[in-house]
Amino acid sequence: MSISINLINFYIMKKAFLFLIILETIVNSVSSQSISDLLDGYYAYNRFNGSVLVARNGEIVFQQNYGFADRENKYPVKESSLFNLASVTKVFTATAILKLHEDGKLSIYDKVDKYIPGFINDNTDSLTLINLLNHTSGMSANLAQTDNSSNHGKIVVSDSEIVTTDQLISRFRDTNLNSRPGEKFNYNNYGYLLLGYIIEKVTGMDYLDYLNKDIFSVAGMTNTFGQRFLPEQPVNGYIGIGTTNIMPVKEDMFPGWLIGAAGLYSSVSDLHKFLEAILSQRLLNEETLNLMLDTCFVINKGNKLWTVGWEKNVLDGVNLYSHGGSIKGFSTRIGFVPEENISIVILSNLVKDKSQDGPSSVNYSWVDEITEDIVRIMKGKNVAYLPMPAKKHGNLKTGSYLLDDVNFINITSRKDSLFLETDNQGNITLFNYNLYKEITDLSSEYEVCKIFVSYITSGDLKDFGKYADDKMKKAAFDEKGNVATIDFWNYIVSKAGKCSSVSIYNKDEQNGSKNYSLAFHLDKAEVLMQLSFNDNSQINGFYILKVFPKCDIHTVKLIPTGKNEYFVNGYSYGGFKDFHVKYDKPAKRISFESGNEVITASRQINSRVTMSK
Template sequence: MLHAQTNQESQQIDKLVKTFVALDQFSGTVLVAKKGKVVFSKGYGLANREWNAANTADTKFRIGSLTKQFTAMLILQLYQEGKINLDGHISDYLPYYRKDIGTKVTIHQLLSHTSGLGDFGSREDFWEICKTEYTPQEFIEKYCSADLEADPGLRYRYSNSGYYILGAIIESLRSKPYSEVLKERILDVLGMNSSGMERRKEVLSKQASGYNLQYGKYTKPDYINLYAVIFAAGGMYATVGDLLKWDRALYTEQLLSNKNLELLFKPNMEKYAYGIMFNKMKIPGLAFTSEFSSHTGAINGFRSIIVREKHKEQAIIILGNTAPGGTNVDLNPISNKIYSVINGLSYEEPKLEIVQAMAPKILNGSVEVGISFYRKEKLEKNRRFEFNLAEGELNTMGYYLLGEGKKAEALAIFKLNTTEFQQSWNAFDSYAEALEGAGQINESIINYKRSLTVNPDNTHARERLKSLSAATSEP
């Protein structure tokens, strides 16, 4: 009976994922396990479109920010050995770091994204700096040493810069490159032989290429020097099978004592622990309280997610090599529906995202036709399309139109986004930026101010307002 149930689940998962593939919402590999036993593992789509090579269960993918939990583990191993103090400061371990900040920010705050540091990934020149070779010290001094955006410990703000600094601290205390420490302390111990840190010009067997998919067109993403620029914040590659070995190790003391493993999963601000999100919730239809530890990863052309449910020791691991829209893809809907399948819960069938549906009407017709279509479909009682990602997708569509030189159409889409999502600071910020580029300075100022009203911490809006005010006040 158990075999029949597992086989039925496997068929249901396969059918579900194929629906996402048909909607151009997924290309990659999926693994599902219960108590360490694989109940489903399969690749979908192409690992390399130029060579028509298929994704398989042992394809290697860049995993982006899933790397952070490995970095956190390496720090906690140092803590367990008495070589680092979680309440110690950056300057205790990196003497070259600027003292006015380095003596304030603790290791705990770096791990929990409460350091007050900004994020180098949010820099306007990010795609320019990510092609160059740097040592960790060079990169930190140039791009991870800006003034604090908040007092340490005051609030949560996701920071790749913080985890980059943690990687440099690991190198300093171990007197070895991060990649070697990772291999020796975790990968070799667990037999994760198909995982590691990707190095510049390194050729890996069975490695997927990443792609952006934008309105029916596949393109290769911009080059990024992964090890030098992303480093301990997101520079790893792995297979789904290797990540299952990682999942199982977190139920044992192979890497860390149970006492210190508790630190890895202990939630801090915004339910973020150390490199892992932790969440307890009562799901209707289940007799137990689900305890999830999860994280997502995003690097250009790749997306990833690990979802672990502690109560029943279930693991859902999804690695993808297509980024729909170039920037926005959410693997949570796939993992959520798979979780429903393996727990006997009902779920809604996947739908085409509304902006993907309206795109051909804009690109092959007019922006007015597209917006009219959007508004009509939104009013439908039984909606044919998915609206949950509309804010991000409208934003992406606006920038795509700007890139195509269609300023008027872009402005119309950005404006629609502000009317649809009036509590989105980013929608107003993007609209203001487009208005500024179109020379509509007064309207731009109004919308930057609206963005700041929603999010007083929007440094981009504050900087642009300062610049525009200075320009408009000149004689």
Template sequence: MKTTIAIIMGLFLGFNSFSQTSSNMKLEESINEVFESYAHYNRFIGNVLISQNDKIIYKNSFGDADAENFKKNTENSIFSIASVTKPLTAVGIMKLVDQGKLSLETPISTYFPNFIPDFSKKITIRHLLNHSSGMQANVGRIDDQGNGLMPGENPITLNELFEKFKDSKLKYEPGTGYEYNNFGYSLLAYIIENVSGLNYADYMEQAVFIPANMKNTSVNIYKVSTQRAFPHIGLGMNEFKKLNFPIHSSWIIGAGNINSTTGDLYNFMKALEEGTLLKPVSVDKLYSLTQSIGINNSEYGLGWRIENKEGEKWVNHTGLLPGVTSIIGSLPQKNMKIIILSNATSTDLITESTFQGKGQFVDGEIIDNVIAVLQGKNPELLPIAIKMINQNTADFSKTYMLDSDHSLLLRKQGDGYSLETLGKESWSVFTYKFSRDAKEDNKTSETALFFANAMSSQNFEGLADYANDDMKGFLGSEEGINQLKGMWAYFIKQAGEFKSYNIYKTEGEEGSKTVNIRFHFEKEDVGFVIGINSKNQIQGMFNDDNIRTSSNQKVKLTQVSENEFFINGHQNGGMQDLKIKVSEKGLILIDDNINYKAAIKPSF
């Protein structure tokens, strides 16, 4: 009897082990599909490491470490981790707190008495750590008022930065708001030097890298130069090359000047979790002493963002420099850690100002798809190009009507397909959702169109009659009208001659609606969102940041199935990707999961 039980238990355990192995293999395959789909379009190069329950479940390398010398990334490649430096700097600071050498409530005037002396007594170390200092002074970011500096390739000293920021003020009282500030983390690096008596690089080596077993991690330099992953530009584009536009590390000390590997960063996260680096109470403070970011209930702790991904806590930090992007994070409920390091961006991020797309895909589409897979959901993979066998080789062209003003010409020439836009005015397939006429025959549209006509004609007589009591004070005043006139003059200056306007979207229930208006100019488009109440009165207005501009009237199609095509928006000025489905009945343009149907235009 005992022998029979032992055999049954052995079979059960063997089946359970096989089941777990099979499940892990499927998870690994699903993760790999995400990265392969982006690598297929050259939208990802770099290294990835993902763990669950302290076991690595996925590790892979993609693309070139050095495109000029045809050298590939390997698991030992060392990357610039950009702003992922900040969680490490925060741990360096907290180690000094653990040792009783400083306090989170210590004002920065203790160390920098001559830096903005009217305000530095109010700013504490904690404020620097969670970006709540309120300082105008910043590096790598310039706000709408022109505050801040862009880093350069020549070295700069702290005193030189202080001189440049000598007239700097506070935007808000420290601890009452959030604004991401690289310079704050540079000040933390200099505080580390002041308190420890070591330079930042040596201190981080002794206090963080060695205890966490980060053998290939260093400040400023690459410990093994032959393993360096060089920065590149041209991510997702036709031309891909190594970037020779260095930023001197003195501009971003403590904020973005550490180089590391996926394996070392994994060791860092484990050491933090296991209490190797900090006391448990200090580890807890990293995630609990937060400042609200003001978006989607997200918060910033001491070197970490605390966000939500589909109902699950996502503790992370990202990094971005020219030719470099990175992300590390954890899903605590699943005990999963994710590390992605990439050595490519689409542009150099500094000299290129017209590219509308993202500089990279890691912090966005890729991480969202990876987390979706880890949560057991289906990712949105990029379609893989195929070559049809026994395809009808005859060339053809067909015209499809989206509406009376917008048509599409689908053409096949040889093995290639293209799509061209036709209409009274030039338009692009990427901006159809903004170009189409969505006005309705009702009072809501009448109010929105009156505003649009007033703006475009600069004749505001009677506009206040379309406003509620709160907005009458603005739209009926000389000051308010002058603001609108100033905005329009700025649009003309920046975007050129005004062409036309249209309502492209109306949303909301009866009683409160928003109407999206597009103003089409010679060089680019501008959008407004108008809030309209149940009495069809304007109750608010703000800029529409979703408006995109494209002059591409002809695009190349990538065939992904017999009747489906993919339009690579990234290679068309950084626009969104689109899909096309063709049938005997017509054509469907798919933009952000919205289907726009086009009927075959009869030939005469």
């Protein structure tokens, strides 16, 4: 009898085990399929090119390469392709410093002066290695520039000049502190160059030699190198993200500038090994790992903090630790979620052309958004996908559609494609339509918004603080804050021309505050700001939301994505927002959706069909 029972128990356990395997396979395949859908959309619109790897519990659940490592010769991206990591190098520097801390060869609480006496010309008694690690040093010195002489900094030495680390340190010795160490977060490349230098002084080894010995070899990494020791041609970098005008670009910065702060090259699989070595405590023991992850500094009012070497982002209830890097032609990010034992590697060799930058905030790449969406997918959350193009454009009728009593759009057809057109004599386009709509409001807060407009456009915020609560008076509308805001405004005006009009285009209530959104219409740009008010109608928040180029795009292509569904690829027209378009045939109405924004247009009954060749 006991044998039979054991056999039955074994059979039940075997079935349960098989069920768990099947269930895990299904979960992983669903995640992989969803991640694939996400990346396929980015790739379809030239918003991503490179390698992606996602793992859970040490097992790879998604890995895919997209596009070309060398477009000119049609060489595809491979698993072993070497990407310029840019600032992702910093996580290796931070890990090395923590390893030396763990081994008792230094302490992250040591003063920097202990290793580099007189490295700047200021009181550095409280400036420690941890301040360099979490970017709270307060130093004005930064790689390639110092802002001792002006607000915008001055170039100390050209990027391509051959210079040693000792020479760089000498050039920065006469710089000062901008703030007390530990007081403010200010991302600083020079601090990580100093950390790389300290690694060499403490170990008596070359920076890369130490990484090879105590980091790369321990993690099993065999495909990570410094710029000067590349065994093969790395992936080429390109500009032109989101467009069809993709061009090669090369970073000419001398490697001596980069030690500790940037300069490493690696592959998606090698970086996976590094993250797994971190999570499995093979590189750092539990105490040191906790020190790395829990030593946090708040870097803004959102959910982001900076730890020892990593940015910490509270994302949908879990902690995402990650670090990004950007340099000409490349954008990278690696990260992990300890609670879920998830690790992510994203390497891209396609970015925007920064030489064309005006006063705008157009995405440099989409690596950060992809990283966060992958975390959400792995947690079973829904994310927005870029729709894949379809062949047929459905039943959308050409002709005129009314947006309101004054403005309208035309849907035209040429060469089997549909296009949306707005009046090219006016300011209104699909991308800025809602920014020109003035809300109807009789509140005192609305009146304060109009007063703010008159103050800032006149170039003087003096006395405006009387409309703010005590906290905001000190934080944003004291003498220093007013000067900073007016300096920003004058800079924008100098780049984008005069302000012709202002619209108070949106009002909402969140977290107990009434929020008013303002659009300043300049000659060459739109500047979006927000004023928030408490229950006493006092300003308790002031934000500069976004600056982007003035839109003069009056014709856009409607890309078919399904039955009576279309997509407007806004990014391809200069970094504007995308729209998902739906045509309600019975109602003869078009809806345009972008995030929470919805625009509707109804077809005129006597609309004349417009056809173009």
